[in-house]
Amino acid sequence: MPVPSDYVYLDYAATALPRACALEAMAPFFAPGFLGLMHGANANSLHTPGRTAFAALEDARASIARDLGARRPGEIIFTSGATEADNMAVLGIARAAAEERRRHGRTASPHVIVSAIEHEAVLAPARLLEAEGFRVTRLKPNRQGFIEVHALEESLDEDTVLVSVQAANSEVGSVQPVAALAHAVHAAGALMHTDAVQALGKAHIDLGALGVDAASFSAHKIGGPKGVGTLFLKARTPFAAQMLGGGQESGRRSGTQNVAGAVGFAAACREAAEEQEAEAARLRGLRDRLYGSLTGFGPVEATVDVAEGSEDFLPNIVNVLVDGLESETLVLRYDRQGFGVSGGSACSSRSLEPSHVLRAIGIDADRALGALRISMGRDTRQSDVDAFINATATVLDWN
DSSP, X not given: OOOOTTOEEOBTTTOOXXXXXXXXXXXXXXXXXXXXXXXXXXXXXXXXXXXXXXXXHHHHHHHHHXXXXXXXXXXXXXXXXXXXXXXXHHHHHHHHHHHHHHHTTOOSOOEEEEETXXXXXXXXXXXXXXXXXXXXXXXXXXXXXXXXXXXXXXHOOTTEEEEEOOSBOTTTOBBOOHHHHHHHHHHTTOEEEEEOTTTBTTBOOOHHHHTOSEEEXXXXXXXXXXXXXXXXXXXXXXXXXXXXXXXXXXXXXXXXXXXXXHHHHXXXXXXXXXXXXXXXHHHHHHHHHHHHHHTTSTTEEEXXXXXXXXXXXXXXXXXXXXXXXXXXXXXXHHHHTTEEOBSSOGGGTTOOSOOHHHHHTTOOHHHHTTEEEEEOOTTOOHHHHHHHHXXXXXXXXXX
16 A cells, blocks of 8 residues: 655654665665675675675674674674564573573572563563573563662562663653663672663663663664664673574574675664764654643643653653543544554554553553554654644544
8 A cells, every 4th residue: 555655654663764874785785696696695605705795794793883882793693683682682691591500509490570561572581481480570660661770679689690671661762770770780690681672773872881781672763674683792691592503693693694684784873873862852852842732632641751851761752641542543543644653562553452561650451542652753854743733633533
């Protein structure tokens, strides 16, 4: 189905529009004939085309490592996306740490802590670990969507091996105090993973300053290609590989690498890093305008309290509750008016259940079913926001 040229896309938290720099960087890999061969060969082959592809892959790895603040390029593992990276981190680190404990004669069940507002890519492997005999704590945030350091400290114990808390929430936009959380985790002798997918490009990312042992990222959230992501795994972090086979990525993730995707990711990551500070300030202004205008409509209430100019929440996400209407109805009404928005995470958009994120911060089920998420990006203009606000009067008064 063709999308009208004047359609306003406001669902950047689901995926960002492609960046020209990423498309340009990948173009040679899809060229016909010899040019495509030289760029698009298997990076694990020893011949000249293979070595050319390998060099491109390693250049992309080094570029991403620099932009994320990793100390070594080898700490960046290419994956098929953030879901795989999250799965790898939670399962690979927890299982390796548990095995290390067993070798030292510790027989108590190893303990894993995840926040209750994580993406399912973290929550699902946590459930699998639970079935394997791990103790799992699902740590609840406060009403504004933040994991508090004292609450984490109270949950940590001598058997805790891994804590996973996202850097920023994809639905309400709360930016977690990851560095402080990681400090508490390490003081307890455990390891720290953060799903930093939504934070990349919207908040400053410096892995060294955050102090985490692992972090997950996805290219398409910043305008890179879909189907490629990275897991940052700090050197010497215990890890049991979950993808087995050819031993690629230094044995940590087998499978032929998506070189074109890695190159596109690196280009998008570079541009996003260069733009991040100015773009975040611009988006905060649009976010604040949306919150101020939408909550002026009687049935609309802000899901969390976002102060004007606040950097405690992502600059591009607005989440409101609409009394008397369900998310699916709202999304379809806005779509007919030429606006693409969502009711929450794209990975659960077809679920009829209320958002687990909103339920975890204390929103009752009926109100959570009326959630609306508007998320903006580098192509969003004030005229788009103003048009959306004007369309809201029609959407709420639909006959």
